[in-house]
Amino acid sequence: MERIASFCVDHTKLDRGMYLSRQDGDVLTWDIRMKRPNQGDYLSTGAAHTLEHLFATYARNSEYKDAVIYVGPMGCRTGFYLLTRGLTPAQALSLTVDSFRFMAAFEGAIPGASEVECGNYRDMDLPAAKAEAAAMLPVLEHLTAEDLRYDK
Secondary structure, rough: OOOOOOHHHHHOOOOOOEEEEEOOEEEEEEEEEEOOOOOOOOOHHHHHHHHHHHHHHOOOOOHHHOOOOOEEEOOOOEEEEEEEEEHHHHHHHHHHHHHHHHHHHHOOOOOOOOOOOOOOOOOHHHHHHHHHHHHHHHHHHHOOOHEOOOOO
Protein backbone atom coordinates (compact mmCIF):
# COMPACT_ATOMS: atom_id res chain seq x y z
CA MET A 1 0.00 0.00 0.00
CA GLU A 2 1.02 3.59 -0.60
CA ARG A 3 2.05 5.67 2.38
CA ILE A 4 -0.67 8.25 3.04
CA ALA A 5 0.14 11.96 2.96
CA SER A 6 -0.31 12.61 6.69
CA PHE A 7 2.34 9.98 7.49
CA CYS A 8 4.80 11.78 5.20
CA VAL A 9 4.91 14.81 7.52
CA ASP A 10 7.97 14.76 9.79
CA HIS A 11 6.30 14.91 13.19
CA THR A 12 9.65 15.48 14.92
CA LYS A 13 9.70 18.97 13.39
CA LEU A 14 6.13 20.00 14.28
CA ASP A 15 5.44 22.56 16.95
CA ARG A 16 2.22 24.02 18.25
CA GLY A 17 0.54 26.13 15.60
CA MET A 18 -1.58 25.99 12.49
CA TYR A 19 -0.32 24.63 9.21
CA LEU A 20 -1.62 23.95 5.73
CA SER A 21 -1.30 20.18 5.78
CA ARG A 22 -2.45 19.38 2.26
CA GLN A 23 -4.46 20.49 -0.72
CA ASP A 24 -6.75 18.12 -2.61
CA GLY A 25 -8.21 20.01 -5.54
CA ASP A 26 -9.95 22.98 -3.94
CA VAL A 27 -10.11 21.44 -0.45
CA LEU A 28 -7.52 22.65 2.06
CA THR A 29 -6.67 20.61 5.14
CA TRP A 30 -5.48 22.72 8.06
CA ASP A 31 -3.50 21.08 10.86
CA ILE A 32 -4.28 22.85 14.13
CA ARG A 33 -1.52 21.41 16.29
CA MET A 34 -2.26 22.04 19.97
CA LYS A 35 0.43 19.72 21.38
CA ARG A 36 3.95 18.86 20.24
CA PRO A 37 3.88 15.30 18.89
CA ASN A 38 5.37 12.48 20.95
CA GLN A 39 6.23 14.64 23.95
CA GLY A 40 3.90 12.91 26.44
CA ASP A 41 1.40 15.78 26.74
CA TYR A 42 -1.84 15.03 24.89
CA LEU A 43 -5.42 16.23 24.89
CA SER A 44 -7.56 14.16 27.23
CA THR A 45 -10.39 12.39 25.46
CA GLY A 46 -12.97 14.43 27.37
CA ALA A 47 -11.31 17.73 26.46
CA ALA A 48 -10.82 16.72 22.81
CA HIS A 49 -14.42 15.52 22.52
CA THR A 50 -15.76 18.75 24.03
CA LEU A 51 -13.52 20.86 21.80
CA GLU A 52 -14.76 18.90 18.79
CA HIS A 53 -18.39 19.71 19.60
CA LEU A 54 -17.66 23.37 20.30
CA PHE A 55 -15.30 23.91 17.36
CA ALA A 56 -17.63 22.24 14.85
CA THR A 57 -20.66 24.11 16.19
CA TYR A 58 -18.92 27.48 16.06
CA ALA A 59 -17.32 26.95 12.65
CA ARG A 60 -20.55 25.71 11.09
CA ASN A 61 -22.44 28.74 12.42
CA SER A 62 -19.79 31.33 11.52
CA GLU A 63 -19.68 33.67 8.55
CA TYR A 64 -17.54 30.98 6.88
CA LYS A 65 -20.00 28.13 7.49
CA ASP A 66 -20.46 27.36 3.80
CA ALA A 67 -16.70 26.91 3.39
CA VAL A 68 -16.32 24.48 6.31
CA ILE A 69 -16.25 20.87 5.16
CA TYR A 70 -15.05 19.13 8.32
CA VAL A 71 -13.76 19.78 11.83
CA GLY A 72 -12.41 16.84 13.77
CA PRO A 73 -9.78 15.66 16.22
CA MET A 74 -6.54 13.94 15.35
CA GLY A 75 -6.44 10.37 16.56
CA CYS A 76 -3.08 11.07 18.24
CA ARG A 77 -4.84 13.69 20.40
CA THR A 78 -2.41 16.46 19.52
CA GLY A 79 -4.89 18.70 17.71
CA PHE A 80 -7.58 19.07 15.09
CA TYR A 81 -8.08 19.05 11.37
CA LEU A 82 -10.11 21.77 9.69
CA LEU A 83 -11.05 21.15 6.07
CA THR A 84 -12.20 24.15 4.06
CA ARG A 85 -13.12 25.10 0.51
CA GLY A 86 -12.84 28.64 -0.77
CA LEU A 87 -11.18 30.26 2.24
CA THR A 88 -7.93 32.16 2.02
CA PRO A 89 -5.25 31.35 4.60
CA ALA A 90 -6.11 34.61 6.38
CA GLN A 91 -9.79 33.64 6.56
CA ALA A 92 -8.98 30.13 7.82
CA LEU A 93 -6.75 31.63 10.51
CA SER A 94 -9.42 34.15 11.47
CA LEU A 95 -12.03 31.40 11.74
CA THR A 96 -9.69 29.32 13.89
CA VAL A 97 -8.76 32.18 16.22
CA ASP A 98 -12.41 33.14 16.63
CA SER A 99 -13.33 29.49 17.27
CA PHE A 100 -10.69 29.18 19.98
CA ARG A 101 -11.84 32.40 21.62
CA PHE A 102 -15.38 31.02 21.62
CA MET A 103 -14.24 27.70 23.12
CA ALA A 104 -12.06 29.33 25.79
CA ALA A 105 -14.97 31.47 26.99
CA PHE A 106 -17.81 28.99 26.51
CA GLU A 107 -20.36 28.59 29.30
CA GLY A 108 -23.47 26.48 29.31
CA ALA A 109 -24.62 23.19 27.88
CA ILE A 110 -22.24 21.62 25.37
CA PRO A 111 -23.93 21.50 21.96
CA GLY A 112 -24.80 17.98 20.85
CA ALA A 113 -24.00 16.42 24.21
CA SER A 114 -27.02 14.20 24.63
CA GLU A 115 -27.65 10.51 24.16
CA VAL A 116 -29.74 11.25 21.06
CA GLU A 117 -27.09 13.50 19.43
CA CYS A 118 -23.78 11.83 20.33
CA GLY A 119 -22.38 8.33 20.55
CA ASN A 120 -20.35 9.01 23.70
CA TYR A 121 -22.05 12.04 25.25
CA ARG A 122 -20.83 11.30 28.77
CA ASP A 123 -17.16 11.74 27.78
CA MET A 124 -17.07 15.53 27.96
CA ASP A 125 -14.87 17.81 30.05
CA LEU A 126 -15.74 21.48 29.59
CA PRO A 127 -13.24 22.91 32.13
CA ALA A 128 -10.36 21.00 30.49
CA ALA A 129 -11.53 21.99 27.01
CA LYS A 130 -11.69 25.66 27.97
CA ALA A 131 -8.20 25.48 29.49
CA GLU A 132 -6.77 23.82 26.36
CA ALA A 133 -8.40 26.41 24.09
CA ALA A 134 -7.14 29.26 26.26
CA ALA A 135 -3.61 27.80 26.24
CA MET A 136 -3.65 27.61 22.43
CA LEU A 137 -4.99 31.11 21.84
CA PRO A 138 -1.69 33.00 22.24
CA VAL A 139 -0.06 30.65 19.72
CA LEU A 140 -2.81 31.27 17.17
CA GLU A 141 -3.04 35.00 17.82
CA HIS A 142 0.64 35.49 16.97
CA LEU A 143 0.38 33.77 13.59
CA THR A 144 -0.04 35.44 10.23
CA ALA A 145 -1.37 33.88 7.05
CA GLU A 146 2.22 33.57 5.81
CA ASP A 147 3.07 31.34 8.81
CA LEU A 148 0.59 28.63 7.81
CA ARG A 149 2.92 26.36 5.83
CA TYR A 150 4.82 23.22 6.83
CA ASP A 151 7.75 24.05 4.57
CA LYS A 152 8.44 27.56 5.84
